Amino acid sequence: MVGYAFMGVAHSHAWRTAPRFFDLPLAPDMAVVAGRDERAVRAAADRLGWRDAETSWKALVARDDVDLVDICTPGDTHADIAVAALEAGKHVLCEKPLANSVEEAETMVRAAEAARASGALATVGFTYRRVPAVQLAKRLVDEGRIGTVRHVRAQYLQDWIADPQAPLSWRLDRAKAGSGALGDIGAHVVDLAQFVTGEHLTGVSAVLETFVRERPVAASSAGLSATGSSGGETGPVTVDDAAVFLARLSGGGLATFEATRFAYGRKNAIRLEINGSAGSLAFDFEDMNVLHYFDASQPAWEAGFRRIVVTEPEHAYVGAWWPAGHGLGYEHAFTHQAVDLVRDVAAHRQPRPSFADGLQVQRVLDAVERSAADRSTWTDVPAPTTDTSTGTSTRTEA
Incomplete structure (x- = not known):
């Protein structure tokens, strides 16, 4: 694994946990973790199990003792690490968004396609796909239970930088992060909308905004004063704080997206509502073990949203965990990601989402930025690239 901060901790927990709850065809061996600070990375290795x-x-x-490289670093390093690992014959799991630009993502897709021919597999970590309630939503859509998709409403709401005194971090630096709320959290809801509906976005009309353009430099970066502060030094915020855009789906439906880190009171609200010709689905990650389903075929006098508690052993992944009603948490989706990847590697099967899937999300993010910059009424999104490893489009199945 490369990187050992927030995502590195989550991924490490997943690699440790997966073989203890799931029967796996291969045993994950946590060989080595990399980071620039020798003392810090060795402490992380001891703490996280590497x-x-x-x-x-x-x-x-x-x-030679590394077969798979798990990339948990800022976006500006994804392409270099992933391409080198694939060229060395290693499987790759890369955190989202896949890259900081379409061009980098295209390079990564080409490397993945070339490596696939020699048996190395690559996947991108859109982890929320593996929440059991999201899996159930996709199953209901695939089975036609809500009919033709007409509307998608997707939001990712957080508040961790709503305070103007929150310090600068790499996530607020375009050179490292690529974009702000759009790429950091908006990428997730773009992927979820495309994944659950089985469709892709064909065009967008967008607005981006940066509400706080200067922030305090963190004390660890600026040097501590006698009071432990950075002495009032500030630096520029070079990414968006919020993104709002309209979109059209390939099946003709309409979609709205919102991503912000300025929604006070919303800690990790990932909201997805899909309205179809025969019903509706609604999901909110802050109540992640529940899916709401409306069946429009029911008579009006008894119709209403059903609250489905997605904790039965028949639901995706749940049978390996706790008795019904004993909910799962944020960390479980990372374990499911590790489980699926190990099984795919053992079966020599292309993992999903593929790098081509990640590229499609990157194209949407790029179209959103171009639309906002041009103040254009509509910006087309290029059609999905055919994934030559499978001969199929980048739309994926559960």
Whole structure:
């Protein structure tokens, strides 16, 4: 694994946990973690369960005891690490968004296609796909239970930088993050909308906004004063704080998207509502074990949204965990991601979402930025690239 901060902790927990709850055809061996600070990365290795540590990702990729490279670093490093790992014959799991630009993502897709021919597989970590309630939503759509999709409403709402005094971090630096709320959290709801509906976005009309354009430099970066502050030093915010856009789906439906880190009181509200010709679905990650389903075939006098508690063993992944009614949490989707990837590697099967799927999301993000910059009424999104490893489009199945 490369990187050991927030995502690295979540991924490490997943690799440790997966073989203890699921029967796997291969046993994950947590060989080595890489980070630039030798003392910090060795402490992380001990804390998170990695056998060894490296201060260079290039040294990690070159090791004979590494078969899979898990990339948990800022977006500006994804392409270099992923391409090198694939060229070295390693499988790759790369955190989202796939890259910081369409061009980088296209390079990564080409590397993945070339590596696939020699048996190396690549996937991108859109982890919320693996929440059991989201899996149930996709199943109901696939089975035609809500009919033709007419509307999608997708939101990702957080508040962790709503305070103007919240310090600068790499997520607020375009050079490292690529974009702000749009790429960090908006990418997730773009992927969820496309995944659950089985359709792709064909065009967008967007607005981006940065509400706070200067922020305090963190004390660890600026040097502590006698009071422990950074002495009032500030730096520029170079990414968007919020993104709002309209979109059209390939099946003709309409969609609205909102991504913000300025919604006070919303900690991790991922909301997806889909209205079809025969019913509706609604999901909110802050109540992640529940899916709401409306069946329009019911007579009006008894019709209403059904609240489905998605904790029965028949639901995706749930049978490996706790008795019905004992809900799952944020970390479980990362374990499911590790489980699926191990099984795909053992079966020599292309994991989903593929790098081509990640590229399609990147194209949407790019279209949103171009639309907002041009103040255009409509910006087309290029059609999905055919995934040559399977001969299918980038639309995916559960």
